[in-house]
Amino acid sequence: MFGINGPEFFLLLIIGILVIGPKRLPEYTQKLANLVKEVRRMASGARDQIKEEVGIDIDEVDWKKYDPRQYDPRRIIKEALLDDDAKPVSPGAPAAVAAVSGAAAVAASGTGDTSPSERVVQRLSAGDVAPFDSEAT
Known part of the structure; x- marks a missing residue:
C-alpha cells in the first residue's frame, strides 16, 4: 500500500x-x-x-x-493465418458469395447460362485505354 x-x-x-x-x-x-x-x-x-x-x-x-493484456496482436494474427480456410466466416457466407459471383458473371456475359462457379473476366482490347476516374482517391 x-x-x-x-x-x-x-x-x-x-x-x-x-x-x-x-x-x-x-x-x-x-x-x-x-x-x-x-x-x-x-x-x-x-x-x-x-x-x-x-x-x-x-x-x-x-x-x-x-483484461487488455490478453489481446496479443501477434497471437491473434498467427491464429487467423493458421486457421482452417474451409470454415466460413458466417453460416450463410459461401452461398451468398456464390450468388454474388454468379450474378456478376451473368451480368458480365449478358446470358443466363453461366454457372455460379464460373468467373468471367473482361479484358480490354489491344488499343483501349483503361477507365480512369479523376475524382477517385
Missing part, C-alpha cells in the same frame, strides 16, 4: 502521534473511523447503483475476459 513497508509505517504513526498530541488523538481517530465508514458506504452504494442500472452483479463478472 503506497510503497510503505512496516518500519516506515510505524515511524509515520509515531510522528503522527507526536504531532497530533495525546489530547487530540481520540478526536482524530474518531474522524478517521468515520471517514473509513463513509468510504465503505459510498462503495457499497456505487455497487448497488451499478447492479440496479446495468442489471449485473459485479462479483459475477469475469474480469479476466476484459
Whole structure:
C-alpha cells in the first residue's frame, strides 16, 4: 500500500502521534473511523447503483475476459493465418458469395447460362485505354 513497508509505517504513526498530541488523538481517530465508514458506504452504494442500472452483479463478472493484456496482436494474427480456410466466416457466407459471383458473371456475359462457379473476366482490347476516374482517391 503506497510503497510503505512496516518500519516506515510505524515511524509515520509515531510522528503522527507526536504531532497530533495525546489530547487530540481520540478526536482524530474518531474522524478517521468515520471517514473509513463513509468510504465503505459510498462503495457499497456505487455497487448497488451499478447492479440496479446495468442489471449485473459485479462479483459475477469475469474480469479476466476484459483484461487488455490478453489481446496479443501477434497471437491473434498467427491464429487467423493458421486457421482452417474451409470454415466460413458466417453460416450463410459461401452461398451468398456464390450468388454474388454468379450474378456478376451473368451480368458480365449478358446470358443466363453461366454457372455460379464460373468467373468471367473482361479484358480490354489491344488499343483501349483503361477507365480512369479523376475524382477517385
